[in-house]
Amino acid sequence: MAIRANPKLIEELEPYGAEDVMKCYHCGNCSAVCPFSADPYVFPRKPMRYLQMGLEDKLKGQLDPWLCYYCGECSDQCPREAEPGETMMSLRRWLTSKYDWTGISRLFYRSWRWELGAIVLVAILTAIGFTLFGMSQGSIAHYDGPDAFLPSASIHIFDWVLAGVLLTFLLSNAARMWWFTMGRDKDLPTTLGSYITSAWMLPAHFFTQVRYSKCEHKRSWATHLALMLSYVTMLVLIMFFLTRMASGPEIDWSVHVAGYFATAGLLLGTALFLRNRVKRSSAQYRHSHESDWIFLVLILIVATTGILQHILHRSGLDVAANVAYIVHLSLVVPMLALEVPFSKWSHLAYRPLAMYLAQVRATALARARSGEATALRPGAERTQAHAA
Amino acid sequence: MTERRIGVYVCNCGTNIANVVDCDAVAEAAQSLPGVAVSRSYKYMCSNPGQEMIVQDIREEGLDRVVVAACSPRMHEPTFRRAAEMAGLNPYLVQMANIREQCSWVHDPGETATDKAKDLVRAAVYRAACHEPLERMAVEMCPDTLVIGGGIAGMSAALELADAGNRVYLVERTASLGGNVARVDLTAPYLDSARDMIVDRVTRVVEHPNVDVLLESELERLDGFVGNFKATLVRRSSGEAPPRQVVDVGSVVVCTGYKEFDAARVTHFGYGKLPDVITSFEFEQMLKQGRIELKDGRLPQYVAIVHCVGSRSEEFHGYCSRVCCMTALKYAHEVKSALPKAYVSDVYVDMHAFGKGCEDFYRRSAEVKTLFLMYGKGERPVVRRADPGDDCEMLLTVDEQLSGELIELPADLIILMVGMEPRDDAGQVAHLVNISQDKDGWFIESHPKLDPVATTTDGVYIAGACQSPKDIPDSVAQARAAAARILGKISRGKLEIDAMYAEVDEDLCSGCRVCNEICPYSAIEFDEEKRRSHVISALCKACGACVATCPSAAIKARHFTDAQIFAEITGVLA
Numbered sequence: 001m002a003i004r005a006n007p008k009l010i011e012e013l014e015p016y017g018a019e020d021v022m023k024c025y026h027c028g029n030c031s032a033v034c035p036f037s038a039d040p041y042v043f044p045r046k047p048m049r050y051l052q053m054g055l056e057d058k059l060k061g062q063l064d065p066w067l068c069y070y071c072g073e074c075s076d077q078c079p080r081e082a083e084p085g086e087t088m089m090s091l092r093r094w095l096t097s098k099y100d101w102t103g104i105s106r107l108f109y110r111s112w113r114w115e116l117g118a119i120v121l122v123a124i125l126t127a128i129g130f131t132l133f134g135m136s137q138g139s140i141a142h143y144d145g146p147d148a149f150l151p152s153a154s155i156h157i158f159d160w161v162l163a164g165v166l167l168t169f170l171l172s173n174a175a176r177m178w179w180f181t182m183g184r185d186k187d188l189p190t191t192l193g194s195y196i197t198s199a200w201m202l203p204a205h206f207f208t209q210v211r212y213s214k215c216e217h218k219r220s221w222a223t224h225l226a227l228m229l230s231y232v233t234m235l236v237l238i239m240f241f242l243t244r245m246a247s248g249p250e251i252d253w254s255v256h257v258a259g260y261f262a263t264a265g266l267l268l269g270t271a272l273f274l275r276n277r278v279k280r281s282s283a284q285y286r287h288s289h290e291s292d293w294i295f296l297v298l299i300l301i302v303a304t305t306g307i308l309q310h311i312l313h314r315s316g317l318d319v320a321a322n323v324a325y326i327v328h329l330s331l332v333v334p335m336l337a338l339e340v341p342f343s344k345w346s347h348l349a350y351r352p353l354a355m356y357l358a359q360v361r362a363t364a365l366a367r368a369r370s371g372e373a374t375a376l377r378p379g380a381e382r383t384q385a386h387a388a
Numbered sequence: 389m390t391e392r393r394i395g396v397y398v399c400n401c402g403t404n405i406a407n408v409v410d411c412d413a414v415a416e417a418a419q420s421l422p423g424v425a426v427s428r429s430y431k432y433m434c435s436n437p438g439q440e441m442i443v444q445d446i447r448e449e450g451l452d453r454v455v456v457a458a459c460s461p462r463m464h465e466p467t468f469r470r471a472a473e474m475a476g477l478n479p480y481l482v483q484m485a486n487i488r489e490q491c492s493w494v495h496d497p498g499e500t501a502t503d504k505a506k507d508l509v510r511a512a513v514y515r516a517a518c519h520e521p522l523e524r525m526a527v528e529m530c531p532d533t534l535v536i537g538g539g540i541a542g543m544s545a546a547l548e549l550a551d552a553g554n555r556v557y558l559v560e561r562t563a564s565l566g567g568n569v570a571r572v573d574l575t576a577p578y579l580d581s582a583r584d585m586i587v588d589r590v591t592r593v594v595e596h597p598n599v600d601v602l603l604e605s606e607l608e609r610l611d612g613f614v615g616n617f618k619a620t621l622v623r624r625s626s627g628e629a630p631p632r633q634v635v636d637v638g639s640v641v642v643c644t645g646y647k648e649f650d651a652a653r654v655t656h657f658g659y660g661k662l663p664d665v666i667t668s669f670e671f672e673q674m675l676k677q678g679r680i681e682l683k684d685g686r687l688p689q690y691v692a693i694v695h696c697v698g699s700r701s702e703e704f705h706g707y708c709s710r711v712c713c714m715t716a717l718k719y720a721h722e723v724k725s726a727l728p729k730a731y732v733s734d735v736y737v738d739m740h741a742f743g744k745g746c747e748d749f750y751r752r753s754a755e756v757k758t759l760f761l762m763y764g765k766g767e768r769p770v771v772r773r774a775d776p777g778d779d780c781e782m783l784l785t786v787d788e789q790l791s792g793e794l795i796e797l798p799a800d801l802i803i804l805m806v807g808m809e810p811r812d813d814a815g816q817v818a819h820l821v822n823i824s825q826d827k828d829g830w831f832i833e834s835h836p837k838l839d840p841v842a843t844t845t846d847g848v849y850i851a852g853a854c855q856s857p858k859d860i861p862d863s864v865a866q867a868r869a870a871a872a873r874i875l876g877k878i879s880r881g882k883l884e885i886d887a888m889y890a891e892v893d894e895d896l897c898s899g900c901r902v903c904n905e906i907c908p909y910s911a912i913e914f915d916e917e918k919r920r921s922h923v924i925s926a927l928c929k930a931c932g933a934c935v936a937t938c939p940s941a942a943i944k945a946r947h948f949t950d951a952q953i954f955a956e957i958t959g960v961l962a
Contacts, residue, residue: 007733023754
């Protein structure tokens, strides 16, 4: 069956950053230089070809864009300045919007005004909500203790509710990702066994990003890993040790030492990435989508306000600490509620998931190619019986 | 046989010959051959001291024949003939024995190779003894030129010759000058106007006092030979008895161009059945009228351009038509600039962007977001009407090579890049001016690399797309190259004709006319009054076909007489 080309698709992708893909004339240098491009995932050339011809369905089923860490080698080598690396990046953005069933992601990626507006709105609502809640709970003059403005036990419950909501979004989107890339392909002979035996890849890639370390630029990998681990550390601290973190004014070293390291990691990581993007220091930082800026700046402000409220609290300035806390929370909430399921942050789930699914898929394809898999097909069985 | 004084010179060619053949032994053996007065071996005979040696020996030893055993005569025969001439010896008294290509380069070192070299030298010595002094002929060179075809090549050649002060008869079969270029809107890759280019040329040609433009005319007959042709030109005006004129010209430039491939011969594109499948020339017409539209007047949203229609296929023509790729890119640019919202697809086999500025043009075509789809050579993209509800008129199915997918491409307007073909009358023209055609029908040049505008008939040149598909710059370059060749001959005034040609002994000729038919250069004429054939020496290439054919043995080839050939055979077998 012939596939219908759609020359209009490229226009849909342009707001996601795919501005140069039509310049590509398929010399294949990008795929040759990429340390990850290998059968059956040959990229960036193949997804670029699908994009040029507007094969939307094929693109939606691709795991390839997530297997790229954007080291930028391909863009450096491209003789046509078709920016294969940035094309892969824009495909990731576009795929994120396709996985997302709410349509919010599409809105955000296509218009930074929408994204920023939504963040500001959620921030204001959060600020108002927590202020009213705090006034109903205690006094602004108390950071902790029985009369605390924002009692950490309540915040803890709120955190878990928020986590539940965003996990629902993220997981439902991830399920759609699985459907597009694996589930709907009826000819793919996947087995539950291979899903289980490859499952180790999910945590492995999530926590080590070992694949990224195989890119030529080790420093990017190190920075990225440090930023991610700092974030995860902070998440664990908040989700499981919030009451101990919030009690004061004395410092609980057993949890805070981790917090300090994580904060330092967050500040340094975002500062480095921001610096690279401002200076456009190499291929992967040459093109910055609005969503990239919003993401980095948001983390940086969240970290800064977190530090601020921590210092103010430890200094005994409870009123100021509570104000800082409100500001901190009004940024944390949109950061988590909007960025994680609908924007750049979602890649923390999609990327390891893609690597895991890619492994399962490759195994299935290998099986399909081997004689064993052929014999399993009823048609093939008949042919064999006939031949016998 | 009178006593000869033959000089034998064995060249070592550095080590080329000496490493395999014992040159001194060859020279020594030659010493004892009949008539040999001097025999020497030397490192490089073609060098100045080597030539000096020959000149000196001719003068001091009174040599009357020279044999040089060295490389191929194609390489250095002119060199040694010049040396002999310098010493006052007729150049045709020099004979070469090829002991390099035909001996040292193809054999292992040893006595056998040396023996073969001795045999070759002996053959040359025996033959040289029979050589006769020959004189080259000089003929007048008529400075007027006939140019056939008034396209860009013909006009360029005519202007070049006329500007140098020579009369040119420019014969054009149609009613206007300009040829195929006049049918084109802009040119690739710089998007210059073809009209401006043509108008300038036409005006200059028409107004030039040295150019006689003969429209609706053609060449009916060409007699004579280089420098001295008689061309019969006929005007094909409607109805009346065609007026004829005979002009004397020294040279002929054939610039008859090409015709476009007939797209109706390909069925799978639906040309002729689907209204909006058009050829590149039909699209040029649309561009010249200034509006890109469908048959029903609507503007196309999807424009597809298909390359290699009639070219590079086993079915039609195997060759590349060379101009279509860049013309297709030009269309992409023109469509994008006229209809910025249109989607242009370019369906190609290979992108041939070899010309100056062309690779850059290809790049810019991609930058204006042309979608390139590659189909395989020998594949057949098929066009069909779109289904109701589709946002396009037609669908083009392509087995797309860069993705490996079978792709259905939406299209409202499909432009077929039709290739070039020799004109239907190319065979007729070739026959008239006595030049050859290749398997595709293009005229054949004298040498594909070193002599690209001359033909096997002296004084007849080819330029432009009649020789093979060509773009404007190449056509103009060829036209001016042909003009330069002609101007060179005109400036010399007289033409020297090689002394090697066939001669008919009229006493022996029976007038059977077998030789008239066999001669590949039409160099033999039949004298109706005498009932005898005779050779036009200026046209003869001394191929020897008539000599071998003549049942009365009435034809003799100068420098290849029976006596010379037999002496050579005797020598090699002795």
